[in-house]
Amino acid sequence: MEFDRARRTLREAEQLLVKSKPLKEGDSAIAIFFDTLLVGPWLVLAGTRILSRRIGLVLLVASALVVYLWVMERHAALSSVFPALAMAAGSACFGLPSRIVTAGVKSENIAELALFIREISPMGDDVDRLALGVSVLRTQTFERLGRFNVLAGIGWAALFWYGSSHVFAPGLEPKILGDGLVHTVVAACIFFFILAVASSHSTAIRAVHQTLDFAILEVKAQLANENI
Secondary structure (H helix, E strand, O other), X not given: OHHHHHHHHHHHHHHHHHOOOOOOOOOOHHHHHHHHHHHHHHHHHHHHHHHHHHHHHHHHHHHHHHHHHXXXXXXXXXXXXXXXXXXXXXXXXXXXXXXXXXXXXXXXXXXXXXXXXHHHOOOHHHHHHHXXXXXXXXXXXXXXXXXXXXXXXXXXHHHHHHHHHHOOOOOOXXXXXXXXXXXXXXXXXXXXXXXXXXXXXXXXHHHHHHHHHHHHHHHHHHHHHHOO
């Protein structure tokens, strides 16, 4: 079935990113359990590795800016740390698309996935149908991510309301202020932890689908060259 081919190809792209093979193939309860317990967290960790490289780049650029300012004007070095971090973060976020949007996508993974696609889709029509099936799965995946963004917005609004009414509101009693501050800090830590996990997950999903799209393009190019 086309559904099975599309799902198998998506699974192969996921495994190439996380660098692991499932302990059990298929759709049995045991296979689903192992995927949820092992493969899912590894996908988040793969996204974390991609994001950590960008964070490391921000720190490296910020350090270079601070050293430059220290050499040029030593008494302003300490006061330039936070501006340097802001400039470095802006440079990383609004940098070259060839560096930003392709993070985590590797040529070797594309080549290996292209070989897998050639095995299960040897004809051009097969590849076209596979591309359509993968696009259906991608649409559902990103709709799911969109729903999480809505929930994250609601959570941020709730956190902001609680902090405004229990910490920053004027005339609060010391006990209410202390309890509100503790609860706000704990809730903020939990919220940003979940947000970091979600960001890592979405980054990994983006890398998976880009690898898949370029692998399909590679297969189409190979078939076109063979038919010349």
